[in-house]
Each structure stands twice: as structure tokens, then as C-alpha cells.
Amino acid sequence: MPAVEVDRLVVRYGNLVAVDGLSFDADPGEVVALLGPNGAGKTTTVETLEGFRRADGGSVRVLDLDPWSDHTRLTARVGVLLQRGGIYPIMNTERAVRLFAAYYENPLPADELIDLVGLRSVARTPYKRLSGGEQQRLALALAIIGRPRVVFLDEPTAGVDPAGRIAVRNIVAGLRNDGVCVIITSHELDEVQRLADRVVIIDHGRVVAAGRQGEIQGGSEELRFAAQPGLETGELSVRLGTHVSEGPPGEYLIPVPPVPALVAELTAWLAEHDLQLGDLRAGRQRLEDVFLRLTAPVVDEPTDEVSALAPSSSKQQGRGGTARR
Amino acid sequence: MTLQRGETLLVTLGIPVVLLIFFTLVPVLPTGTRHRVDFLAPGILALAVMSTAMVSLGIATAFERSYGVLKRLGATPLGRPVLLTAKIVSVILVEITQVVVLVGVALALGWRPHASAGLAVIAVLLATVAFAGVGLAMAGALRAEVTLAVANGVYVILLLIGGVIFPLHELGGLARFARLLPTAALSDALHATLGSGSNATEGWVVLALWAVAAPVVAAVTFKWE
Numbered sequence: 001m002p003a004v005e006v007d008r009l010v011v012r013y014g015n016l017v018a019v020d021g022l023s024f025d026a027d028p029g030e031v032v033a034l035l036g037p038n039g040a041g042k043t044t045t046v047e048t049l050e051g052f053r054r055a056d057g058g059s060v061r062v063l064d065l066d067p068w069s070d071h072t073r074l075t076a077r078v079g080v081l082l083q084r085g086g087i088y089p090i091m092n093t094e095r096a097v098r099l100f101a102a103y104y105e106n107p108l109p110a111d112e113l114i115d116l117v118g119l120r121s122v123a124r125t126p127y128k129r130l131s132g133g134e135q136q137r138l139a140l141a142l143a144i145i146g147r148p149r150v151v152f153l154d155e156p157t158a159g160v161d162p163a164g165r166i167a168v169r170n171i172v173a174g175l176r177n178d179g180v181c182v183i184i185t186s187h188e189l190d191e192v193q194r195l196a197d198r199v200v201i202i203d204h205g206r207v208v209a210a211g212r213q214g215e216i217q218g219g220s221e222e223l224r225f226a227a228q229p230g231l232e233t234g235e236l237s238v239r240l241g242t243h244v245s246e247g248p249p250g251e252y253l254i255p256v257p258p259v260p261a262l263v264a265e266l267t268a269w270l271a272e273h274d275l276q277l278g279d280l281r282a283g284r285q286r287l288e289d290v291f292l293r294l295t296a297p298v299v300d301e302p303t304d305e306v307s308a309l310a311p312s313s314s315k316q317q318g319r320g321g322t323a324r325r
Numbered sequence: 326m327t328l329q330r331g332e333t334l335l336v337t338l339g340i341p342v343v344l345l346i347f348f349t350l351v352p353v354l355p356t357g358t359r360h361r362v363d364f365l366a367p368g369i370l371a372l373a374v375m376s377t378a379m380v381s382l383g384i385a386t387a388f389e390r391s392y393g394v395l396k397r398l399g400a401t402p403l404g405r406p407v408l409l410t411a412k413i414v415s416v417i418l419v420e421i422t423q424v425v426v427l428v429g430v431a432l433a434l435g436w437r438p439h440a441s442a443g444l445a446v447i448a449v450l451l452a453t454v455a456f457a458g459v460g461l462a463m464a465g466a467l468r469a470e471v472t473l474a475v476a477n478g479v480y481v482i483l484l485l486i487g488g489v490i491f492p493l494h495e496l497g498g499l500a501r502f503a504r505l506l507p508t509a510a511l512s513d514a515l516h517a518t519l520g521s522g523s524n525a526t527e528g529w530v531v532l533a534l535w536a537v538a539a540p541v542v543a544a545v546t547f548k549w550e
Contacts, residue, residue, distance in 0.1 A: 072404055075402045085393030086393040086397030103402050
């Protein structure tokens with residue numbers, strides 16, 4: 001049974017739909033990253049899972065409980081790292097850890113935890129005088145102090161120095177080994193690539209791609225080429241039997257595996273029109289490419305973008321899904 | 326935590342003690358009682374209750390809200406009911422400290438209460454509920470900085486027109502309005518129970534109404550983040 005299940009979740013703020021039919025799930029011992037630009041609905045989704053917000057549609061389950069109505073039964077088994085704050089500014093590291101330890105039945109030993117997150121040297125420093133990275137590490141310590149089975153980390157590496165990032169990575173790896181389900185939100189691709197087993201890319205409150213990192217990228221084999229701007233992509237699309245789009249002017253994407261026949265057909269078409277080829281690249285895209293392409297503001301070719309990215313968003317998102325084109 | 330903050334200590338203990346001593350020793354107020362301290366002691370006790378239950382609680386809670394502390398605690402097994410209980414206990418502990426100190430100082434200044442302490446305690450508890458409701462209503466709806474300003478502003482105004490240092494009957498037309506506010510109601514009730522033994526029915530009624538209305542408003546309007 002998944003530790004976290006999100007099924008067609010809808011959350012609205014007044015007229016604004018922040019989360020729009022989002023589905024994914026996560027198993028014990030799995031690290032799942034919700035990746036997306038600011039305002040994509042990541043934090044809203046996590047706060048619904050934490051029981052701070054009520055779902056306006058669909059359902060969320062955490063450890064097979066409803067985070068809203070069973071909130072008090074979940075708090076002992078769920079660890080939370082808020083996007084910011086949450087600790088008294090004048091409280092020092094050690095007191096904060098001991099205070100939170102008192103809320104749980106079987107907390108991690110305070111001293112061990114302070115060492116684990118590398119805050120021994122600032123154990124007596126008030127929260128407000130810790131660096132951004134230290135504050136985040138303290139918040140992380142408080143998230144895991146109660147030996148949770150599910151941990152929600154909202155932007156755990158935002159504003160964190162390299163040492164802090166390594167600490168976060170180690171802690172997340174430790175949680176995974178202990179069979180804890182970890183949900184991370186982030187807009188930082190590098191971190192997600194290092195931390196997560198699976199990635200759910202979110203934009204405008206919807207899943208635009210989901211799967212293991214290899215799957216997302218592997219499912220997106222493609223051919224890119226550069227030529228003069230403004231080619232007749234419509235004509236070329238018909239010729240190649242697939243959808244060709246122009247991203248930045250003069251750069252073209254053919255989002256299908258670059259089999260030799262396709263390359264041959266492309267070069268033949270270019271030859272017929274006496275067009276010079278500037279660049280030709282075949283293979284997998286980087287996660288960053290997937291992310292940027294899927295979440296790019298729709299500017300250049302609105303219709304192409306939409307049809308290329310979201311042929312049927314509701315059907316393919318969610319469990320075990322691979323990337324869509 | 327509560328008594329650790331310097332400003333809290335100042336507003337809950339420092340100001341009341343200083344006012345009590347100053348106005349008892351310096352004859353500038355038209356207290357109307359034979360000994361100035363007989364008028365001042367109950368009024369200052371009312372002020373002390375207001376400072377703890379409304380000003381201190383309201384401001385502390387407002388900042389906890391803006392720091393995200395309330396939200397974060399909501400995600401621990403502590404939960405909101407326990408958090409609320411802890412706040413009530415801390416308010417009452419501070420009030421006990423205030424009463425001990427202020428009564429001690431007042432007695433030293435020559436105050437001789439005609440004690441009906443039981444009724445006075447009930448009045449203080451009612452007022453605590455009312456003031457806490459007002460303070461939490463502010464904390465739960467306004468930004469922390471605004472709560473800070475409003476709570477302190479209200480504190481000063483109620484200090485002046487709450488029967489704390491100026492007797493209400495010296496206020497002229499303002500007295501009608503002032504009597505509808507919880508501070509005047511509490512000081513009336515305390516003056517009656519600890520001093521003159523006069524009738525303070527109106528004060529009790531006003532106090533009871535605030536004690537019901539303010540927490541209800543706070544509960545309805547409170548936003549946790």
C-alpha cells in the first residue's frame with residue numbers, strides 16, 4: 001500500500017485553481033520529488049497532505065488516513081519541514097530540539113540529532129542568528145525528531161549552503177534506508193536529481209510528467225536540429241509523420257526516437273528546400289530540458305506547446321506513468 | 326517563555342507597579358477615597374489583568390503566527406487544544422505573580438482591602454477570558470506589527486478611561502461609553518469587591534458579556550497562518 005496517495009486532487013483559493021486534478025503516489029522507502037516552477041501548486045499539494053488545507057476535490061491519503069479529518073492521529077507519524085519559519089526566533093538550537101522532542105512519545109535523542117544535522121557548534125545560538133542553511137538544518141532535525149513514517153520537505157535545500165545540501169542529502173538517504181516515505185518539493189533540478197527516486201513534474205496544478213528519472217528522460221528520446229528560423233514546420237511535420245516544433249528561433253525539436261529513417265527523411269526534406277543544417281543532435285534529453293520544456297511559459301507557439309505537451313493530461317498522469325509528449 | 330521577554334515583564338509587572346507607587350505617593354489624582362491607594366490598588370489590578378490577558382497574550386500569539394510557529398506546532402502531536410491550554414495556564418501563572426507582587430506593594434503602601442477575595446477572583450477570571458478573547462481576536466486576524474500597535478494603543482486608552490487611575494465619575498460624558506468596556510467593568514467589580522462594597526451590577530453584566538462575546542469572535546475569525 002502506498003504511504004501517500006493523491007487522487008485527482010483539486011484545491012482552490014477563491015476563484016484561483018491552485019491544484020487541478022493532481023494524482024501521484026509514493027511508497028514507503030521511496031523519495032518522490034514534486035518539481036515545478038513557483039506557483040505550480042507544489043506547496044499547496046504538500047500542505048493538503050500535511051492537513052493544513054482541505055481538498056476541494058479528489059482525495060488525499062497519508063498512511064491510509066485522511067490528513068484533514070484524522071489530523072491528530074497522523075501528527076505523531078508524520079514529519080514536516082515548512083517552507084519557512086516555524087521556530088521561535090529567540091529560541092536556541094538545543095532548546096528547540098528538546099522542546100520538540102517533548103511532543104513525541106519516542107523521539108530521537110536530542111544530542112544525536114544535533115550532531116546528525118551538524119549543529120553542535122551552534123547549539124546555543126538563537127534561531128534568528130543562525131545562517132539560512134543552519135536554520136534549514138534545524139527545521140529538518142525537527143521534522144525527523146519523532147521517528148516519522150512519512151516526511152514532507154517543502155523546498156529543503158532553498159537557500160542552503162553546500163555543506164547543508166550534503167547534510168540534507170545524507171538525512172534523506174538515511175530516511176529512505178529506514179523505509180520512510182519522503183516527499184520533497186523543489187524547483188532546483190540538480191538537487192532533485194541527487195535526492196529523488198521518482199520525479200513528478202507539476203505545472204499549473206497538473207502533473208505534466210511523472211516517473212523514475214530515467215523513464216522521464218528515456219521516454220523522451222528526440223531529435224533536435226538547427227536551421228534558419230521560420231521553417232515550414234507544418235509541412236515538415238506532415239512529411240515526417242510526427243510533430244515538429246520550433247523552440248527558440250532556428251531550433252527545432254522532433255520528439256520521437258531518432259531512428260535512421262527519420263534522420264534520412266529530414267535531411268532529404270532539407271535538401272529539397274536547399275536548407276543548410278546548422279546542428280543535429282539525437283538522443284536523450286537532460287531532466288533539465290524536460291523540465292524547462294514542460295513548464296516553459298507558453299509564448300512562442302502556444303498551440304504547438306499545448307498540443308505537444310498535454311494531449312490528455314488526466315488520463316496519463318499518476319501511478320507509474322512515464323513521461324508524455 | 327512568557328516572562329523571558331523583557332517587554333512582557335515591563336508591561337505586565339513594571340508599568341502597573343510603577344503606576345501604583347507613583348500615584349499613591351504623588352497626590353495628583355482625584356481618587357475620591359481617603360487613601361489614594363484604596364482607589365488605585367483595585368484599578369491597577371484590573372490594568373495588570375488586561376496587560377497579561379490582552380496585550381501580552383495577543384502580541385505573543387500574533388508574532389507566533391507570523392513566525393509560522395503556530396502552524397508548525399499544528400503539525401506536531403501537541404495539537405491546538407493543548408497549545409491553547411498551555412497559553413491559558415501561562416496567563417494564569419503570570420496573573421498570580423502579578424497579584425502577589427501588586428497586593429504586596431499595595432499593602433506596603435497602606436492598602437487595607439475590605440476583602441471579598443472570592444468574588445474578586447471570579448471577576449479576574451471573567452475578565453481574563455474577555456481580554457484573552459480580545460487579544461486573540463486581534464492576533465488571529467491582524468498582522469503581527471499591527472497587533473502590536475493596536476494592543477498597545479488600546480492598553481493606553483483603557484488605562485485612561487478604564488477606571489484604573491482616574492475614577493470613572495471624573496470622566497464626564499465619556500463615562501457612559503467607558504462603562505461598556507471590559508476594563509472599566511473589571512475595575513468597577515474590583516472596587517466593589519475589594520473596597521467600597523458598592524453595587525457593581527452593571528460592571529458584572531458587562532464583564533460577563535465580553536467574556537462570552539470576545540472568545541466567540543476570536544474563535545470564528547482566527548487564522549492560524
